[in-house]
Amino acid sequence: MGAWGVKALQSDEGLELLSAIEGLAAERSSVTADELVAAARNEGFLSDDPGDDEYLFDVTALALSEILTGDTDQLADPALGGVALEATAEGTRVLLAWLHRIRDSDEEDREYLELWVGDPEQAAHLEKTIAALEALSSGSAPASS
Numbered sequence: 001m002g003a004w005g006v007k008a009l010q011s012d013e014g015l016e017l018l019s020a021i022e023g024l025a026a027e028r029s030s031v032t033a034d035e036l037v038a039a040a041r042n043e044g045f046l047s048d049d050p051g052d053d054e055y056l057f058d059v060t061a062l063a064l065s066e067i068l069t070g071d072t073d074q075l076a077d078p079a080l081g082g083v084a085l086e087a088t089a090e091g092t093r094v095l096l097a098w099l100h101r102i103r104d105s106d107e108e109d110r111e112y113l114e115l116w117v118g119d120p121e122q123a124a125h126l127e128k129t130i131a132a133l134e135a136l137s138s139g140s141a142p143a144s145s
Contacts, residue, residue: 006122008063010074013056017045017063022080030084033091036064050101058112061098062129068095069132092137099130 002012009018017040024039025031040046045060066072068085103126107113116122 005074006116006119006125007066007071007074008059009066009072011059011063013059014063014066017060018067020045021067025080025083028083030086032086033064033068033088033095035091036068036085037091037094040064046098050098053110055111055115058098058102058110061095061102062126065095065099065129065133068092069129069136071129071132087136089137092133096130096133096137099126099133102126103130 004010008014020039020043021031021036024035037046040060041048046057046064047054050061067080068087068091070085072080102110102112105113107117
């Protein structure tokens with residue numbers, strides 16, 4: 001794990017995922033949450049089961065949520081090349097299931113939480129991301145552009 005901040009996009013794994021997403025978004029005007037989740041699964045960044053305790057999967061779910069909610073100000077290209085990210089009911093549901101599973105697990109049950117045990121900034125970031133994603137899922141409107 002190489003991380004320099006509490007955001008998933010501030011980690012080696014998050015940047016690898018971002019690179020894959022940039023490939024998906026190349027020469028497109030928009031990408032849906034469903035497409036983000038499917039691409040992450042196809043590339044092996046995310047499984048189908050939020051119960052799977054795998055650090056990479058948890059970081060991926062959090063990173064996709066950060067991207068979808070526009071929490072990308074730390075990136076060299078925070079607008080992701082101007083690609084519009086569209087929240088969808090299914091895509092946000094999948095990501096919320098992952099984030100709720102992370103939040104509601106005991107530290108010893110998830111590697112991701114073990115590595116961040118006792119860090120109030122990480123816990124606050126997770127809660128903020130869940131709230132932002134829940135707000136998107138209630139409207140399923142475009143997330144950012």
